[in-house]
Amino acid sequence: MARAFGVRGRRVALVGVSGIALVLSACGGTGGGGGATPESLTYLRNVENGNIEPVLQTLADGACSEQNERLPLEVSTIPQAELDAQIQMLGGQDALPVMFAAGGTPAEGARLWDAGMLVDFEAELEELGVLDMIEPAAISTIESLYGGAFNFLPFQFNIEGIFYNREYFTENGFEEPQTWDELLDIAAAFEARGITPFAASGEQGWPITRLVSGYLYRSLGPDALQAVADGDARLTDPEYVEAAAAVADLGARGYFGENIASLDYDSAQNEFLTGNAAMFYMGTWALTAINDPEQNQIGLDNVGFMPFPAVEGGAGSIDQYPSNVGLPSTFNARTYTPEVGDWLRCITENFGELSLRDEQTISGFKPQNPVPDLPELTQDVQQRIADSSETVLWFEALFNAKAGQDSSSNAALLVNGQLSPEDFMSTLQTDLDTD
Structure with a gap:
């Protein structure tokens, strides 16, 4: 059962598991599946992670409102346990959304990269002039997890x-x-x-x-x-x-x-x-x-x-x-257009500050401005992250x-x-x- 509602010009779709494949595969000409030009910024995330969507919605209302007017944010959720299988199915149908969370197994993300389905963020963020807004330690972690490339975004970084x-x-x-x-x-x-x-x-x-x-x-x-x-x-x-x-x-x-x-x-x-x-x-x-x-x-x-x-x-x-990047998200290479690139630049410039201010969550995006009244320990962790360039993984990561x-x-x-x-x-x- 899906329901859609409007908030300041934004459309956010909340989709049940049984309907998600139908909704996303139907996005081929309108919402961003397949290789068609998307008309919305469709985003599939795991339902357990509630920290990312509020920040994106705040961006859609504020700093990224122009981008949201052109490509309204539409969010769909699915239990994390079913995410790997769902992404595999949508990938096989050439119906991946414009943006989606990684599955629980990093090897699956690496396979999508090898198949040419993911955006090369090193190249695109460099082209957009905002690559330096990503913490080097976060890039190092993603490269270690997902086939040696910077192909996922660190919405969280620990x-x-x-x-x-x-x-x-x-x-x-x-x-x-x-x-x-x-x-x-x-x-x-x-x-x-x-x-x-x-x-x-x-x-x-x-x-x-x-x-x-x-x-x-x-x-x-x-x-x-x-x-x-x-x-x-x-x-x-x-x-x-x-x-x-x-x-x-x-x-x-x-x-x-x-x-x-x-x-x-x-x-x-x-x-x-x-x-x-x-x-x-x-x-x-x-x-x-x-x-x-x-x-x-x-x-x-x-x-x-x-x-x-x-x-x-x-x-x-x-x-x-x-270190880890939680369950990071990526963009579908087949639906990456200049309008999607505008969204990517706006997210990169603003997500780190909003995430820290509103959700008290550290991400791999550098805040543009200092966030006031942060606890000393949180500031200490932020500085350690900023000072790191090489990270290692956890025991079971590979x-x-x-x-x-x-x-x-x-x-x-x-x-x-x-x-x-x-x-x-x-x-x-x-x-x-x-x-």
Whole structure:
């Protein structure tokens, strides 16, 4: 069931799953499917992401109102779990919308690029004179994920690191650890004082495996997991098992507390924000909760952020932040016209500032003007992003679906001692071998 409504000259279509293919494929001559000249800026996004559309609608009403008059914004939504299949179907019918969100599997986006279906944003933004409005770190992340090209837009951009309780660190005379060994010393001291060193969700699993990839990137360098994807290394190689063993050792020492297997994401975050845990490895999307005084009981000024520390003798650098771009969006190359290009330029010039001001969400678009009254921690993260030029990915980023699922489901077993580091990595390598 679809319904359309007008807001200041804008048309926004909200389309149910059952009707979405019909609506989008019908856009061949009017809304932007196929290779026809579009008459609207059709945008297919996953329903779970509610941060992007409000910013685009604000742009349609304001800074991009002229563009919206020529190509009205029309938004359709679909559950993320169905997005990959929907994009594949529409691509096969040459009926992709003008703009659409990436599927959940980066390899699918790379296939669309190889098939010539996506806009080359490096070339087009350079032509439009606004390429410098994109953070280099965001471009680096997209290139790593989607076949080596800048072919998706970073409507969201997060780096990952360790949030920590400043008061606990100060009380105990600790400075930010620069090495893994220093981090272990700090964790041991907190555990001895009855403070859980690390909050993490064993139920989700991936907050634990992020530590494994962090160790790998610091010990073997930024290409550690790309080498596995390329077949030049295996997760069962000794230096890879070492990373899993290092994280398993954190669990063996009790540094995650006693109930990690039963903690979900929100509960683990709450452990940190209520002062029950000293540190919390997470992406900067956690700033939403940290900046919320109802959730953050330890106080915003009491939260610090630091990078994953170096591994002594390792090939990685402490300023290579793991990063992601959420579920980014792209443009259909077949329907890219000068009018669509005008929209792209206006989005690039204005999205970063509005997203930060209205949604408190950091994107890969640089704000044109400073946003007033931002919390100090948010400003710190922004500066770290601006200072970064090379990023790395997360543990499962280049895995197939089976390996990704087994990685998350077995992570708690790894740190609880129920699964050895060798068996953990062997299971994942077997999954990769059967792809």
